[in-house]
Amino acid sequence: MTSELTRSVPGKYVLFDVDGTLIDAVENQRQVWGTWSAQYGLDPDEVYRVALRTRPMETFAKVAPDRDPRECLAALHELEDEDVRSGVYSAFEGATELLSALPSGRWGLVTSNYEHRVRGRFTRTGLPVPGVLVDAAAVTEGKPSPVPYLLAAELLGAGPESCLVIEDAPSGVKSGLRAGMTVWGVNAPVAVDGVHRHFGSLREAVPEILAYAT
Numbered sequence: 001m002t003s004e005l006t007r008s009v010p011g012k013y014v015l016f017d018v019d020g021t022l023i024d025a026v027e028n029q030r031q032v033w034g035t036w037s038a039q040y041g042l043d044p045d046e047v048y049r050v051a052l053r054t055r056p057m058e059t060f061a062k063v064a065p066d067r068d069p070r071e072c073l074a075a076l077h078e079l080e081d082e083d084v085r086s087g088v089y090s091a092f093e094g095a096t097e098l099l100s101a102l103p104s105g106r107w108g109l110v111t112s113n114y115e116h117r118v119r120g121r122f123t124r125t126g127l128p129v130p131g132v133l134v135d136a137a138a139v140t141e142g143k144p145s146p147v148p149y150l151l152a153a154e155l156l157g158a159g160p161e162s163c164l165v166i167e168d169a170p171s172g173v174k175s176g177l178r179a180g181m182t183v184w185g186v187n188a189p190v191a192v193d194g195v196h197r198h199f200g201s202l203r204e205a206v207p208e209i210l211a212y213a214t
Contacts, residue, residue, distance in 0.1 A: 013107060057073065165184070
């Protein structure tokens with residue numbers, strides 16, 4: 001989390017999810033969970049299916065209930081950090097143009113990942129990092145709780161009604177909706193339940209997001 005709390009400032013704000021929305025990391029996540037599963041003798045497809053719907057500690061409880069969850073988490077973190085250093089991934093088309101054009105102080109990131117990994121991926125893909133970045137360590141309740149998005153809005157000095165959330169996954173969409181924000185979905189073949197607008201790709205949404213923000 002990188003910012004100080006500010007007073008509410010009139011205007012429009014945009015809050016982005018990261019993985020699957022700005023950064024294409026699907027194969028990276030699958031490979032990380034596949035390697036983790038192999039270490040514990042588990043079915044990688046089943047583990048990944050569960051991991052897509054739950055936070056890591058919840059995943060461990062479901063797929064490896066007899067294992068020490070702290071040990072499981074440490075092993076996963078080691079693999080994820082190595083992926084940041086050596087994995088192959090890219091920003092979605094339009095991401096660089098979009099983030100570079102948004103007014104400073106009017107947008108932020110809300111991720112279930114950790115800040116150092118986001119910064120590492122953004123550095124490698126050339127994406128700018130905003131002043132507000134709410135990560136997994138910043139909140140006690142992750143998506144689909146509204147807490148992460150509400151915290152990001154507070155840090156930006158924005159009211160929920162002034163915020164546009166850009167998401168790709170059901171848990172993130174629910175988080176934004178529960179926070180009382182407008183939510184647009186991207187990078188999915190069909191609309192996630194509840195989104196106010198749906199775009200098949202981030203590229204398609206770029207002009208509309210810029211029009212909203214500026």
